[in-house]
Amino acid sequence: MRIAIAGGDGFCGWPTALYLSKKGHEVTIIDNLIRRKWDEELRSNSLTPIASLKDRIAAWRERTGREIGLYEGDLNHYDFLRTALEQTRPEAFVHFAEQRSAPYSMIDREHAVFTQVNNVVGTLNVIYGIKEIVPDCHLIKLGTMGEYGTPNIDIEEGYIRIVHNGREDVLPYPKQPGSMYHLSKVHDSHNLMFACKVWGLRATDLNQGVVYGLHTDETLTDPVLVNRLDYDGVFGTALNRFLVQAAIGHDLTVYGEGGQTRGFLNIRDTIRCIEIAAEHPADFGEFRVFNQFTEEFSVMELAEKVRAVARREGLQVDIARLDNPRVEKEQHYYNAKNTKLKALGLEPHLLTDEVLLDILLTAGRHKDRIILQNVLPQVTWK
Numbered sequence: 001m002r003i004a005i006a007g008g009d010g011f012c013g014w015p016t017a018l019y020l021s022k023k024g025h026e027v028t029i030i031d032n033l034i035r036r037k038w039d040e041e042l043r044s045n046s047l048t049p050i051a052s053l054k055d056r057i058a059a060w061r062e063r064t065g066r067e068i069g070l071y072e073g074d075l076n077h078y079d080f081l082r083t084a085l086e087q088t089r090p091e092a093f094v095h096f097a098e099q100r101s102a103p104y105s106m107i108d109r110e111h112a113v114f115t116q117v118n119n120v121v122g123t124l125n126v127i128y129g130i131k132e133i134v135p136d137c138h139l140i141k142l143g144t145m146g147e148y149g150t151p152n153i154d155i156e157e158g159y160i161r162i163v164h165n166g167r168e169d170v171l172p173y174p175k176q177p178g179s180m181y182h183l184s185k186v187h188d189s190h191n192l193m194f195a196c197k198v199w200g201l202r203a204t205d206l207n208q209g210v211v212y213g214l215h216t217d218e219t220l221t222d223p224v225l226v227n228r229l230d231y232d233g234v235f236g237t238a239l240n241r242f243l244v245q246a247a248i249g250h251d252l253t254v255y256g257e258g259g260q261t262r263g264f265l266n267i268r269d270t271i272r273c274i275e276i277a278a279e280h281p282a283d284f285g286e287f288r289v290f291n292q293f294t295e296e297f298s299v300m301e302l303a304e305k306v307r308a309v310a311r312r313e314g315l316q317v318d319i320a321r322l323d324n325p326r327v328e329k330e331q332h333y334y335n336a337k338n339t340k341l342k343a344l345g346l347e348p349h350l351l352t353d354e355v356l357l358d359i360l361l362t363a364g365r366h367k368d369r370i371i372l373q374n375v376l377p378q379v380t381w382k
């Protein structure tokens with residue numbers, strides 16, 4: 001299959017590009033490398049030393065003989081996107097290419113506006129590009145579980161049956177996102193649903209939970225192929241942050257009471273979910289929604305797991321309860337459905353002590369690169 005991967009230089013996109021290339025697909029990456037510029041802006045870095053995208057692609061070619069195409073540019077530039085689509089004619093378009101940090105989007109007005117324009121306009125351009133140039137192409141769009149927020153009822157996969165005043169309908173599940181970034185994903189979902197309905201496009205919205213880990217079979221084959229690992233207070237996500245903190249004996253930064261519960265998945269499952277979505281495209285006119293996570297944990301549960309594994313390794317690790325820099329429920333009901341990807345063949349990699357230890361050891365190997373002042377959160381919601 002010809003597959004375009006927008007955001008293919010990022011944490012989820014790079015291992016996905018390698019995996020799909022290995023599986024024999026014709027992969028083309030579209031990326032403007034802006035994630036690397038945000039590291040410069042924030043004076044931050046990936047814990048792992050990542051090669052330039054061109055060097056990564058060259059190393060993959062040398063190792064496997066497989067070619068990954070590259071279009072370096074911005075989805076917000078429609079002429080650029082149109083050229084990429086005309087020249088590659090993808091059958092599936094995987095869209096990872098957004099500003100994905102909630103704290104980054106909450107820094108100030110400029111960062112909120114940037115995030116929503118980058119994400120919403122970029123996705124609108126992808127919608128119009130597919131409509132104009134490759135209307136049969138299946139759009140696989142990364143959404144987020146955070147679109148739903150934390151309602152006091154079970155979370156369904158995209159839609160909910162509602163009976164109201166004696167009538168009933170299946171309607172989009174209510175959205176209560178918790179940051180300007182998460183809001184951008186909700187706006188994307190609405191635009192996509194409309195485009196599918198009006199123009200008969202086919203799209204799958206993957207409402208992904210928090211991703212942990214970094215290695216996949218492919219990224220492990222050569223140090224030049226290593227994936228990025230974010231640990232800072234802006235781009236680092238909960239479990240990966242705790243593991244890096246444990247590796248340097250830093251207190252684990254649980255925000256508030258720690259009862260915040262989310263869906264989590266291993267990066268190895270992210271790549272497989274994309275493959276499953278590509279192999280089973282949505283119908284024309286269908287806006288399909290999958291919840292893409294494998295297990296639910298509260299952040300305190302994760303911190304306790306990390307502490308136990310780290311202490312077994314002889315690391316002195318404690319849990320700190322920081323004042324929560326975010327505005328969010330710290331104790332709440334959480335029960336989200338995630339059956340659709342499993343029904344299509346996903347076999348989850350679960351969070352075992354072995355998996356935790358593997359990431360902890362990787363973090364330990366690179367701990368000299370950690371910029372200590374980036375570990376504590378600095379962005380607040382208020």
Ligand code: NAD
Nearest residue numbers: 007009010011012032033034035074075097098100208211
């Ligand atoms: P990332 O920041 O590591 O990668 C995103 C990539 O997109 C970067 O390489 C960046 O340069 C590129 N990009 C951003 N805006 C672009 C634009 N306008 N034009 C071209 N390229 C652009 O993020 P990630 O962690 O790989 O996340 C990928 C996607 O998955 C995002 O849409 C994110 O919302 C979603 N997601 C991520 C997680 C997670 O835990 N990492 C969880 C749920 C959902």
Ligand code: USQ
Nearest residue numbers: 100101102144145146208209210237238253254255260299
């Ligand atoms: N948290 C801590 N301590 C930390 C970091 C986070 O307690 O050091 C808490 C947060 O307050 C929050 C939860 O952990 O309650 C998750 O935070 P996170 O930073 O791991 O994840 P989040 O901001 O939600 O964003 C990440 C990705 C985003 C994706 C989202 C999936 O950056 O792109 O959309 O996970 S989800 O959470 O399902 O919406």
